[in-house]
Every structure is written in C-alpha cells, then in structure tokens.
Amino acid sequence: MDSDSDSDGSHISATPPRDSLPPPRRLPQPPPKPPSSSLKSTAKIKPSSHPDTIFKPKKPSSLKHDKPKPKPKVVPEPEPKPIQQQDLPSPVGNFPFQIRRPSDQPRQISVGRSLETLPAGFFSTRRVSFSKISKPSLNFEPETTPEITAEPKIKVSDCSGSTKIFNKNLPNLIRGDAPLPEVKLQRRSEEGNFVKLNFRGYKRKFTAKGKKMNNYSYKSKYFKRSKRRVKPEVHMGNLCDEEGLVSDITQHSKVENLSRFESVEAAISAVRNEVSDENLVRLLKAMYGYDSFRDGQLEAIKMVLAGKSAMLVLPTGAGKSLCYQIPAVVLPGVTLVVSPLVALMIDQLKQLPSMIPGGFLSSSQGPEEAAETLRMIQEGSIKVLFVSPERLLNADFLSIFSGTTSVSLVVVDEAHCVSEWSHNFRPSYMRLRASLLRAKFNAECILAMTATATTTTLSSVMSALEISSTNLIQKAQVRDNLRLSVSLSGNRQDMLKLMKSSPFLEARSIIVYCKFQVLAIAFMQSTYSSQAISNFYLPWILQSETDEISRYLCDNNISAKSYHSGMLARDRSRIQELFCANKIRVVVATVAFGMGLDKRDVGAGRPLLLLSTLVFLVVFFTGVIHYSLPESLEEYVQEIGRGGRDGRLSYCHLYFDDVTYYKLRSLMHSDGVDEFSVNKFLCQVFADDGNSHGEVCSLVKESVSRKFDMKEEVMLTLLTHLELGETQYLHLLPQLNVTCTLNFHKTSPMSLADKDPAVAAILRKSEIKQGQYVFDIPTVANSIGIAPSELSNHLQDLKVKGEITYELKDPAFCFKVVKFPSDFCSLTELLTRWLLDIENCKVWKLDVMYSSAVFAVNACEKTHDCNVAQQTTCLQERILDYFKGHNNPDVLDKMGHNSPFLRADIKVFLQSNSNVKFTPRAIARVMHGIGSPSYPSSTWSRTHFWGRYTQIDFKAVMNAAKAELMNFVGKDAP
Numbered sequence: 001m002d003s004d005s006d007s008d009g010s011h012i013s014a015t016p017p018r019d020s021l022p023p024p025r026r027l028p029q030p031p032p033k034p035p036s037s038s039l040k041s042t043a044k045i046k047p048s049s050h051p052d053t054i055f056k057p058k059k060p061s062s063l064k065h066d067k068p069k070p071k072p073k074v075v076p077e078p079e080p081k082p083i084q085q086q087d088l089p090s091p092v093g094n095f096p097f098q099i100r101r102p103s104d105q106p107r108q109i110s111v112g113r114s115l116e117t118l119p120a121g122f123f124s125t126r127r128v129s130f131s132k133i134s135k136p137s138l139n140f141e142p143e144t145t146p147e148i149t150a151e152p153k154i155k156v157s158d159c160s161g162s163t164k165i166f167n168k169n170l171p172n173l174i175r176g177d178a179p180l181p182e183v184k185l186q187r188r189s190e191e192g193n194f195v196k197l198n199f200r201g202y203k204r205k206f207t208a209k210g211k212k213m214n215n216y217s218y219k220s221k222y223f224k225r226s227k228r229r230v231k232p233e234v235h236m237g238n239l240c241d242e243e244g245l246v247s248d249i250t251q252h253s254k255v256e257n258l259s260r261f262e263s264v265e266a267a268i269s270a271v272r273n274e275v276s277d278e279n280l281v282r283l284l285k286a287m288y289g290y291d292s293f294r295d296g297q298l299e300a301i302k303m304v305l306a307g308k309s310a311m312l313v314l315p316t317g318a319g320k321s322l323c324y325q326i327p328a329v330v331l332p333g334v335t336l337v338v339s340p341l342v343a344l345m346i347d348q349l350k351q352l353p354s355m356i357p358g359g360f361l362s363s364s365q366g367p368e369e370a371a372e373t374l375r376m377i378q379e380g381s382i383k384v385l386f387v388s389p390e391r392l393l394n395a396d397f398l399s400i401f402s403g404t405t406s407v408s409l410v411v412v413d414e415a416h417c418v419s420e421w422s423h424n425f426r427p428s429y430m431r432l433r434a435s436l437l438r439a440k441f442n443a444e445c446i447l448a449m450t451a452t453a454t455t456t457t458l459s460s461v462m463s464a465l466e467i468s469s470t471n472l473i474q475k476a477q478v479r480d481n482l483r484l485s486v487s488l489s490g491n492r493q494d495m496l497k498l499m500k501s502s503p504f505l506e507a508r509s510i511i512v513y514c515k516f517q518v519l520a521i522a523f524m525q526s527t528y529s530s531q532a533i534s535n536f537y538l539p540w541i542l543q544s545e546t547d548e549i550s551r552y553l554c555d556n557n558i559s560a561k562s563y564h565s566g567m568l569a570r571d572r573s574r575i576q577e578l579f580c581a582n583k584i585r586v587v588v589a590t591v592a593f594g595m596g597l598d599k600r601d602v603g604a605g606r607p608l609l610l611l612s613t614l615v616f617l618v619v620f621f622t623g624v625i626h627y628s629l630p631e632s633l634e635e636y637v638q639e640i641g642r643g644g645r646d647g648r649l650s651y652c653h654l655y656f657d658d659v660t661y662y663k664l665r666s667l668m669h670s671d672g673v674d675e676f677s678v679n680k681f682l683c684q685v686f687a688d689d690g691n692s693h694g695e696v697c698s699l700v701k702e703s704v705s706r707k708f709d710m711k712e713e714v715m716l717t718l719l720t721h722l723e724l725g726e727t728q729y730l731h732l733l734p735q736l737n738v739t740c741t742l743n744f745h746k747t748s749p750m751s752l753a754d755k756d757p758a759v760a761a762i763l764r765k766s767e768i769k770q771g772q773y774v775f776d777i778p779t780v781a782n783s784i785g786i787a788p789s790e791l792s793n794h795l796q797d798l799k800v801k802g803e804i805t806y807e808l809k810d811p812a813f814c815f816k817v818v819k820f821p822s823d824f825c826s827l828t829e830l831l832t833r834w835l836l837d838i839e840n841c842k843v844w845k846l847d848v849m850y851s852s853a854v855f856a857v858n859a860c861e862k863t864h865d866c867n868v869a870q871q872t873t874c875l876q877e878r879i880l881d882y883f884k885g886h887n888n889p890d891v892l893d894k895m896g897h898n899s900p901f902l903r904a905d906i907k908v909f910l911q912s913n914s915n916v917k918f919t920p921r922a923i924a925r926v927m928h929g930i931g932s933p934s935y936p937s938s939t940w941s942r943t944h945f946w947g948r949y950t951q952i953d954f955k956a957v958m959n960a961a962k963a964e965l966m967n968f969v970g971k972d973a974p
C-alpha cells in the first residue's frame with residue numbers, strides 16, 4: 001500500500017478492427033439505471049463457479065464456416081498459460097457483505113478553537129533569496145543546527161547528474177518558524193496571464209537606480225540581469241520560471257515585502273477575530289491581490305472556518321485551491337491535502353502562495369527527503385502537506401500525529417476518486433473514510449473538492465466522508481467562458497483545417513487531446529530497436545497517436561509537441577514547462593497532460609494588427625481540441641477546463657467518430673472479471689484455511705494477475721473491499737518486493753546462522769539456485785515471528801557490514817488475514833456483481849458522452865439556437881443535466897447485438913487454439929481486441945479475429961462464446 005498511484009489513465013488501445021460490419025442501427029434506449037450497490041445484498045447463492053468454467057475446446061470433427069476468410073493471413077501462435085482449476089470450498093451459511101458505514105458522528109468543532117494563532121514568528125518578515133537552478137529536482141539536506149536562522153541547504157541535481165548545494169530557502173518548503181520569503185506582488189486578476197512580461201518588476205528596479213537598495217546594489221547580479229533584454233517571466237507557482245528554474249523572487253524591496261506581510265498578518269488576525277466577508281476579502285487581497293472571491297469560494301471558506309466539513313463542486317479552474325489555502329493560514333494546525341497523483345501534488349505545491357510553507361510526501365521521494373519532510377511537519381514548519389492516500393494511512397506517517405502535531409483540516413482533492421461510480425475511481429481512495437480520518441488524525445474538518453461528479457458520485461463521496469447534504473456547495477460544472485462545438489470526423493485533415501482557420505489560427509496555445517496508441521510500420525521508425533521489432537514478428541509497432549498527430553502538424557507548418565505517458569518524466573515536465581512559457585504553441589497529449597496545469601492563458605490570442613482600423617487588438621481565446629472522443633462527460637469537462645482559466649473565452653472543439661467509440665467501448669470491458677476468477681482469487685487470498693491468522697501473506701502481483709486474468713488494480717480493489725467491507729477479513733500492509741536472492745560473502749552461511757537466527761531461518765526456507773539463496777521474505781519473517789520490514793532492515797544491516805549482497809524482486813500485495821470467510825460463494829457473488837456494476841457504469845458513461853456528441857451534431861440545431869460551429873448552449877444543458885442526474889439523457893444504442901458470422905468465427909477460433917483454455921470473457925476480449933493479463937495483446941493480436949467484433953455488444957459476444965464453448969465441452973457454461 002505504499003506506492004502511490006500515479007497513472008495517468010491514458011490508454012493502450014485495441015488495434016482497429018480489420019473488417020467493418022454494416023453500420024448497426026440506432027435504437028432508443030430506456031433511461032440508464034443508476035448502478036445498483038449490490039454490496040448490501042445478503043442473498044444466498046449457489047456456488048459461484050463451476051469447475052467447468054474454463055473450457056478446453058475439443059477439436060470438432062468437421063467445421064463449416066461460410067464466411068469468406070479475411071485477407072491478411074496471420075497464423076496465430078498463442079502461448080497463453082492455462083489457468084489451473086482448484087476445488088472450491090463448500091458454502092457454509094449466509095454471508096452478508098456491506099461497505100462499512102462509519103458509525104462515528106461528525107465531531108462538533110468550534111470556530112473559536114479553529115482560529116487559534118499560528119506559531120510565533122510564523123509570519124515574521126525576513127528576506128529569503130532564491131537562485132536559478134538548472135533543474136527543478138530539489139532535495140533538502142537535514143540542517144545541522146535547529147536554529148531558526150539556519151537556512152536549509154538545497155541540493156540541486158541538474159540533467160548532467162551533477163549536484164549543487166545552495167544555501168537558499170524555497171518558498172514552499174521553508175520552516176514555519178523561519179521568516180517569510182519575499183514575494184513578488186503579482187496581481188493575479190482575471191486579466192492576469194500565467195505567463196507575463198514582467199515590465200513592472202524590471203521598471204521598479206530601474207527607478208531604484210542610484211538609490212541604495214535594501215539587498216542588492218545595482219552592481220549586484222540582479223541589477224546586471226535587469227539590463228538584459230526583457231524576457232518573459234513565468235510564474236509556475238513559486239518555483240519555476242520558463243527554464244524550469246527556481247525564480248529569483250528577491251527583486252522587490254524589503255520595505256514592500258514588510259508591508260505586504262504586515263498586511264497579511266493583520267488580515268489573518270482580523271479573520272481570527274471575526275470571520276466576516278469583509279475580513280476575508282481583505283485577506284484575499286493581501287495574500288493574492290484579488291479584489292473579490294469567485295462564486296462558491298467565500299461560502300466554502302466560511303464553512304471550513306466554522307469547523308464544518310464541506311463538499312465543494314466547482315468547475316475546473318474556478319479556484320478550489322484557494323478554498324483550503326486561506327483556511328490553512330488561519331487555522332492553527334496542519335492542513336493535509338490528499339491528492340491522487342504525484343505530478344498533481346508537485347504542481348499544487350508550486351502554486352502555493354509563498355507565505356504558506358508546504359511540503360509533499362510521495363513514493364517518488366527518497367527516504368532522506370521523506371524523513372526530512374516528516375521532521376519538518378513535527379517541528380511545525382509545514383502548514384500544508386500534500387500526501388497520497390497510500391501515505392496518509394501509513395504507520396510512520398500516522399505516528400507523527402500522535403504527539404503535539406495537530407491536523408486542522410483534511411482536504412480530499414479530486415474527491416470523486418472515492419466513489420466507484422466516478423470516472424476515476426481509485427482503490428486507495430476507498431480507504432478515506434471520515435471515521436478513519438477522525439480516528440487517526442483527530443481532524444476537525446474535512447473539505448472534499450471536485451470539479452466533476454454526478455449526483456450518484458457525490459452521494460457516495462459524502463456518505464464516506466460523512467458530509468451533511470446541507471454542506472454541499474455546488475456550482476455549474478462548466479464555466480460559461482467555454483465555447484463548445486462538435487463535429488463528426490476522426491480525420492486529421494479536418495483538424496488541420498480547423499487549426500488553420502479562425503479562431504484557432506489566432507490561439508496562442510492549444511492542447512489537442514488524443515487517446516490511443518496506433519499501429520505504425522516499424523521499419524519506418526528508426527527509433528525502434530530491432531529487438532522490439534523482432535518481438536512483434538510483424539513490421540508493425542505501437543506508438544502513441546500523439547506522436548503521429550504532432551508529426552503531422554509539424555509537417556504542415558504547425559509547430560507541435562507530443563506528450564504521453566510513455567515518455568520519460570523529465571521530457572514530460574520539460575514540455576509542460578515550455579508550454580507554460582509559451583515556447584510551444586501546440587501540445588498533442590493524452591489525458592496525462594494538464595492535470596494540475598494552471599496555465600491561465602491556454603490559447604490566449606496573439607496580438608492582431610487590424611489594418612483596416614489601424615489599431616492593435618489583442619484577441620484572447622483558448623484552444624482545446626479533442627481529436628478522440630473522451631470516455632465520459634466528466635473527462636470531457638476536465639479537459640476543456642484546461643482552457644480559459646483566466647476567465648477569457650476558450651474555444652473547445654470535439655471530434656468524434658464511430659470507430660473511436662467502438663474502440664473505447666471495448667476498452668470499457670478491460671477491467672471486468674468473471675465470478676470464476678473472483679472465486680479463485682478469494683481461494684488464493686484465504687489459502688491457508690484460517691491457519692495463517694496473524695501471519696503476513698503475500699500475493700505476487702504479476703503471477704497472480706496472470707493466473708486469474710485479473711488486472712492489478714482490480715486485485716487491489718477486491719483486497720481493499722475485504723479490508724473495509726461490513727466484515728473485515730484482512731488487514732492490508734505496505735506492498736513489498738517479496739522474492740530475495742542472496743549471496744554470502746565474508747562469513748560462511750552456517751557460521752553466520754549460528755549467530756543470527758534470521759540467517760538460520762533464511763537457510764531453512766531457501767532454495768539454492770546457482771549457488772544463490774532464494775527465499776520469500778514474508779515466509780522467513782513469519783517463521784521467526786518478525787515483520788517483513790524488520791527482516792528487510794536486518795538484511796540491509798548485514799549488507800552494510802559486507803556479510804551479504806541481495807536483490808529483491810516480485811512486487812506483492814501483503815496482508816494479514818483477520819477473519820476467514822464462512823461463505824465463499826456468497827462473498828464471491830456479491831463482489832462479482834459489484835465489479836460488474838462498475839463495468840456497466842463505465843460503459844454507460846461512454847454511451848452518454850457519445851450520445852451527447854451525436855445530439856450536438858444532429859439535433860441541437862433544431863431544438864436550440866446553436867449553429868454548426870457552436871453548440872455551447874445545448875451541450876452545457878446536457879452536461880448540467882447529466883451531473884445533476886435530471887432527465888438523464890437518452891442514450892443511443894449504437895451497438896449491434898448479433899452477427900451471422902459471430903458463432904462460426906468463434907468456432908474457427910476455438911478450433912485453431914484447441915490447446916488453450918478459454919472463458920467466454922477471454923474469447924470476447926479477443927474478438928473485441930482487448931488484451932488482458934492471461935491473454936496479452938502481444939500474443940493474441942496476431943490472430944485475425946482480434947478486434948473483429950468491436951461493433952457487437954461485448955455481452956452478446958460473451959454469450960455467443962459461452963454457447964460455442966458449451967458445444968465444445970458439452971457441459972453447461974457458467
């Protein structure tokens with residue numbers, strides 16, 4: 001549970017279908033049903049999986065197949081591993097399984113308590129200077145003396161790998177008792193751009209010429225710099241400028257900063273005395289330079305300051321961060337912000353105002369860095385801490401809050417991730433329950449924030465976090481400065497035309513969102529190694545669609561860069577920085593791009609000289625283009641929300657086409673699992689029949705995933721349920737690499753074992769392979785009654801002494817069994833049904849997205865006053881209805897439900913793979929072109945049936961596969 005989830009959600013796509021079927025008819029579909037929460041069911045069921053669930057097809061004596069053979073002759077050479085059958089435990093009694101509802105009532109928190117003062121000296125004024133650093137990779141070295149005056153050293157690694165140490169403070173990692181850094185008073189108004197020409201700052205320096213400046217004479221480095229040509233200065237939060245460098249923010253006079261911080265301190269004291277609108281506006285002005293709050297902000301801040309937990313739903317870019325930043329400076333304790341992605345945490349940390357000392361904890365940090373952050377929290381030097389959900393409930397982290405360190409506010413950012421009915425459900429977020437947060441942190445208040453949540457999602461989040469329905473602050477989820485348009489096309493020529501015409505022609509920055517990986521001919525790609533090519537056998541290779549599109553745009557004189565999850569993190573952040581600095585105009589990206597991006601002028605127009613009137617006009621607008629259909633209206637709203645964050649117009653065009661829709665619809669089934677697999681998984685989890693109580697068990701992710709054809713995320717979801725359900729069956733522990741390969745060096749193994757019981761246990765439990773001792777860490781740890789982490793530490797000690805060397809591999813989920821289930825079958829059925837509901841919910845979300853796009857193109861002109869280029873009104877209405885759950889939109893039934901060739905093709909497929917075991921789902925996945933752990937696309941995409949039936953509903957294909965399998969084995973299929 002220790003590794004932070006940091007996936008970007010971008011997809012590896014199915015390859016396109018090779019045959020196209022006649023276009024399926026469109027049928028009206030009854031309004032979608034909200035997903036049923038089946039976990040409450042206590043129904044008794046028959047044994048969930050029959051031993052014959054997996055079929056091994058027999059070779060039919062004769063096989064008729066009247067469908068013409070597809071042209072490309074590809075001989076399938078599958079090598080999947082057969083899944084082993086295991087006997088099921090017999091059902092014993094009824095077994096209820098429910099999500100645990102926290103029983104604790106929200107604590108009453110008084111305003112008085114929440115408005116205690118900050119630590120003394122917290123807002124003292126002291127100048128801190130910043131230097132340019134060649135790369136934003138920062139590590140803090142522990143300070144030698146705990147004096148307030150000591151400035152932490154910043155270790156900076158540049159790309160060449162060299163490290164420099166600076167005696168400088170960072171604005172967001174300064175000690176709480178240290179002085180406030182000087183801040184550039186940048187008025188962030190509606191008109192402000194994220195990237196600004198800082199004429200003001202330079203001018204001020206020039207006017208100071210001749211006077212003795214507080215910290216810099218005009219012979220100083222800064223003054224020399226000011227004589228240079230004025231360059232655009234980027235405010236990527238407080239840390240980075242256009243080169244990704246730490247900004248020098250010492251360019252303002254001390255006097256100015258003094259008055260600024262005096263005014264911030266005075267404003268904070270005023271709010272502490274009285275939480276009035278007037279005082280809060282004063283604080284807003286002092287901290288950010290803004291004149292007024294945006295819709296929803298004031299309400300949320302007041303609610304939090306009154307100690308009431310709140311659910312805040314504001315559109316992307318509406319200013320949610322400010323709703324916890326202001327309370328953070330007013331409240332006495334630490335504000336914990338739970339964030340789903342490391343990249344998001346870093347971006348949010350950068351964007352903290354400089355008077356709020358912040359930090360973050362994630363798996364991307366080294367142990368020293370994490371330890372330093374923990375130390376700083378303990379000594380009160382961090383006011384806002386960004387943390388992943390995995391870290392939040394980690395024992396080391398929790399121990400900090402058992403002492404004097406108090407938590408005033410827990411912020412759950414992207415709170416929709418808590419709900420399985422959201423578009424972005426994270427198993428680790430399931431652990432965030434109010435009862436747990438209160439028990440562990442004694443948190444006075446929880447603020448849940450999201451930009452995109454349907455009513456169903458909201459109610460499940462609010463119930464998990466125990467937020468009263470009266471404390472829901474919800475504003476329209478689409479900003480009205482977004483101009484929305486849709487057209488039916490999936491071709492890049494159309495997109496090029498769009499980008500070369502107004503308004504996109506004038507946009508300064510454009511994001512083009514893509515989704516898939518595409519097939520490209522390998523021999524044309526010099527970048528791919530011959531090894532990679534030979535692995536595929538065919539001269540095809542997958543590459544990101546973003547690469548292909550950006551190359552196409554560049555070939556057509558539009559400078560563009562590709563951004564996708566397959567790139568190195570360093571390259572990705574470089575592109576983001578250059579984009580923020582307006583050095584890249586167009587980024588062609590997957591959904592990974594833009595999370596946490598606060599480029600206020602995405603698409604702000606370039607100055608146009610209108611010759612007719614002989615005046616300069618600056619036309620500001622944004623460009624966000626969806627080259628592929630998003631998976632849900634939530635995703636669409638998130639992505640268009642990257643534009644127009646400065647309040648100016650933003651143009652958002654969506655392309656959609658049926659092929660993309662079919663591909664996405666297939667992918668919606670890639671997480672699904674059968675009852676059979678769930679049952680087998682449970683058997684594995686509780687393999688020791690209750691004898692393993694108290695012992696640490698582990699499941700090696702990769703092998704178990706392949707064995708049960710279940711993705712790692714799905715396994716984690718199931719395990720988390722087994723921990724947090726109505727009955728707690730297990731207790732999840734941090735994930736570990738469990739297989740250890742060890743060599744002895746100094747002392748002989750036997751002599752060392754005589755002195756060291758851990759080594760003796762290792763010798764007992766190891767297999768010797770090529771002279772090396774190979775053993776399972778939890779097994780050895782259990783045998784001597786210590787925790788696996790203790791054993792790991794002990795091994796590390798022996799390594800330091802030169803006794804051993806070792807390597808660890810096989811990441812595994814670790815847990816302790818708390819209770820052995822009495823009825824496996826009921827539990828299996830309930831979990832399976834729940835996973836199925838989640839799968840159906842995803843499909844439904846995609847269908848709504850597609851139907852909305854079709855509606856915008858076909859119907860909105862008739863019903864609304866929209867024109868072809870602008871369907872804002874009707875799309876906004878549909879989006880709002882969707883989020884509110886009102887008159888859920890008609891969803892088109894675009895999928896075919898049968899095909900005359902389907903069963904015959906399945907027969908041929910089974911015949912040609914008669915040595916392989918299949919489930920109906922596995923066959924349906926091949927027919928839909930989706931890889932899975934046991935049937936990977938690298939193997940199975942070679943069959944010519946791969947992705948042939950994407951236009952037929954997945955369940956219909958599964959049913960046909962089941963029927964064919966029954967013919968082959970002559971038994972009832974599951």
Ligand SMILES: Nc1ncnc2c1ncn2[C@@H]1O[C@H](COP(=O)(O)OP(=O)(O)OP(=O)(O)O)[C@@H](O)[C@H]1O
Pocket residue numbers: 188189190290291292293294297314315316317318319320321322451596598600641645
């Ligand atoms: N009251 C305000 N007046 C003017 N600008 C504001 C105000 N509040 C916030 N902003 C600015 O709006 C921008 C977006 O704010 P923020 O990043 O908090 O949005 P968000 O709602 O968290 O967006 P997302 O959901 O995309 O993360 C920031 O640049 C912020 O400084």
